[in-house]
Amino acid sequence: MSSDSLTTRVIDRGEHALAQLAAFRDEDPPTTGGRVLSYVYDSGLPELDDLAIRAARLAHGVNGLDPTVFASVAHIHTGIVARIRELLNGDDGVFGTVTSGGTESCLLACLAAREVMGRAPGDGGTIVAPVSVHAAFRKAAHLLGLRFKSVEVDPRSGRAAAADLLAAVDEDTVLVVCSAPAYPSGVIDPVAEVAAGLEAAHDARIGLHVDACLGGLVLPHWPAPPGRTAPGWDLRLKRVTSISADLHKYGFAPKGSSVLLSRGRARHRASWFATVDWPGYPVVNPTLAGSKPLEPAAAAWVVMEALGEEGQSELVARTARATDELLEGLGAIEGLAVLDRDPGPIIAVAIDESVPDDRRVHPHLWADACGRLGIAVQAQPAFRQERGTLPSSSHLTITPVTHRMVEEILRVAVAAADDVRGLAAPAPPPGLAGVLDALGSGDLSPADVLALPEDDVHAMVVDVLTGDDDDEAGMATLIAAIERLPDEVGSRLVRAYLAAVTET
Ligand SMILES: *Cc1c(COP(=O)(O)O)cnc(C)c1O
Numbered sequence: 001m002s003s004d005s006l007t008t009r010v011i012d013r014g015e016h017a018l019a020q021l022a023a024f025r026d027e028d029p030p031t032t033g034g035r036v037l038s039y040v041y042d043s044g045l046p047e048l049d050d051l052a053i054r055a056a057r058l059a060h061g062v063n064g065l066d067p068t069v070f071a072s073v074a075h076i077h078t079g080i081v082a083r084i085r086e087l088l089n090g091d092d093g094v095f096g097t098v099t100s101g102g103t104e105s106c107l108l109a110c111l112a113a114r115e116v117m118g119r120a121p122g123d124g125g126t127i128v129a130p131v132s133v134h135a136a137f138r139k140a141a142h143l144l145g146l147r148f149k150s151v152e153v154d155p156r157s158g159r160a161a162a163a164d165l166l167a168a169v170d171e172d173t174v175l176v177v178c179s180a181p182a183y184p185s186g187v188i189d190p191v192a193e194v195a196a197g198l199e200a201a202h203d204a205r206i207g208l209h210v211d212a213c214l215g216g217l218v219l220p221h222w223p224a225p226p227g228r229t230a231p232g233w234d235l236r237l238k239r240v241t242s243i244s245a246d247l248h249k250y251g252f253a254p255k256g257s258s259v260l261l262s263r264g265r266a267r268h269r270a271s272w273f274a275t276v277d278w279p280g281y282p283v284v285n286p287t288l289a290g291s292k293p294l295e296p297a298a299a300a301w302v303v304m305e306a307l308g309e310e311g312q313s314e315l316v317a318r319t320a321r322a323t324d325e326l327l328e329g330l331g332a333i334e335g336l337a338v339l340d341r342d343p344g345p346i347i348a349v350a351i352d353e354s355v356p357d358d359r360r361v362h363p364h365l366w367a368d369a370c371g372r373l374g375i376a377v378q379a380q381p382a383f384r385q386e387r388g389t390l391p392s393s394s395h396l397t398i399t400p401v402t403h404r405m406v407e408e409i410l411r412v413a414v415a416a417a418d419d420v421r422g423l424a425a426p427a428p429p430p431g432l433a434g435v436l437d438a439l440g441s442g443d444l445s446p447a448d449v450l451a452l453p454e455d456d457v458h459a460m461v462v463d464v465l466t467g468d469d470d471d472e473a474g475m476a477t478l479i480a481a482i483e484r485l486p487d488e489v490g491s492r493l494v495r496a497y498l499a500a501v502t503e504t
Helices: 003-026 046-059 071-087 102-116 136-144 162-167 191-201 265-270 295-331 363-372 400-404 406-420 430-441 446-451 454-467 475-484 487-502
Strands: 094-099 126-130 147-151 173-179 207-211 242-246 258-263 273-275 283-285 336-338 346-351 378-380 393-397
Touching (some): 071 094, 071 258, 071 295, 102 136, 102 207, 102 258, 102 265, 126 136, 126 162, 162 191, 173 191, 295 406, 363 393, 363 475, 378 475, 400 406, 454 487, 475 487
Parallel strands (some): 126 147, 207 242
Antiparallel strands (some): 094 258, 242 258, 346 393
């Protein structure tokens, strides 16, 4: 077989696969245009996306594993870290790692904290954080053999008190985490107060991580509301030991790029893995992956250079205007209430408890109704804690493109609220009724469910998925199930649910 005929066949099959890919992508919600108010961060500038694609093309083929071989890796890395460090007011004692995303940045901060404290996996070393901190920290605890000690927030405001966080710190604490802001609510934790309390009374090696995965590139440019100064949370606070900031959020870069900044060489390098104890090349991995793409970081860097300070702050100004307009419009919808928040691009809405039942709008029914009208918002389950349950809510992430969409979003928001006002709270899928009843009556314990073989759990979830012939039943019914199930059972079911979606 000649290589030319192979080339021809490869090209033919490749074209066919590309056409299929295009068809797959047609099934997706639009990643640009502002109709999806979570997951995607659209600058509203298609030219910026083109630059990112060209950057990725230029970076294609490089192995980001080794900056000593591929000098471009080091250039991109230092370029990104220097800019983000300046933005977050770090000095030259702050060092950075470019990672694949927020989860990895958070995970590495936790690993460094464990190592700096000299703790071993499973020996009780603990992460202290508000319940509202991103799930990435629970995942980090799970993977790193740390304990996760959550601190309850005020159920009305969603806010964690610094005193409560500090009271949770003990001799096992390796890291305290604050969010700027928290993803579910947009609330910024009291970082300065926590920093002062840790400084005054605790082991200086205990880390204080600020999770600015969401806020890192947007809050520094956010216009301060008149008469109010934004709460401080960045590296100007000397007790802050690390900050995570995602480039693939408000850096408008393709997915796969984030930065972890750490104070001091020791903490920066504590999360690296290095070994010469094998017969191959000397291994030094600052991040979890070995071989890795340069594409996301290269694209992030080009986007960052293209925008500069001026472009970034203009895009944030557009985001802030859109946020203000949406806050006003959503706040005026009867039956919905905007939850407490700090200035920033996150809005969460819940039931307005001050109106009679028949005027209330359930945020999950509203989210499904918005979805049917072409605007995707994200349902968030109620969260049980001893101080009082955080209400069911729906989440909107505002991005620069939103400023062109405000009118349409509000038109949909109003129509969706009219569609569902006064309706009863969503019920779980009928297929789960038996399990929920049995759990409720005690005939079945959470442990019984957890002991079920995976194949049985799979069958149960497939039943629910396929037994649901009501087109109107959206995410609301599933979230209703999650709200009623014990955490561990809910986690097991959502895992089975996702697996069922992708299983072949
Ligand atoms: C997005 C986010 C993360 C996790 O980031 P991924 O990029 O999704 O891995 C962590 N913390 C906050 C506050 C976030 O918004």
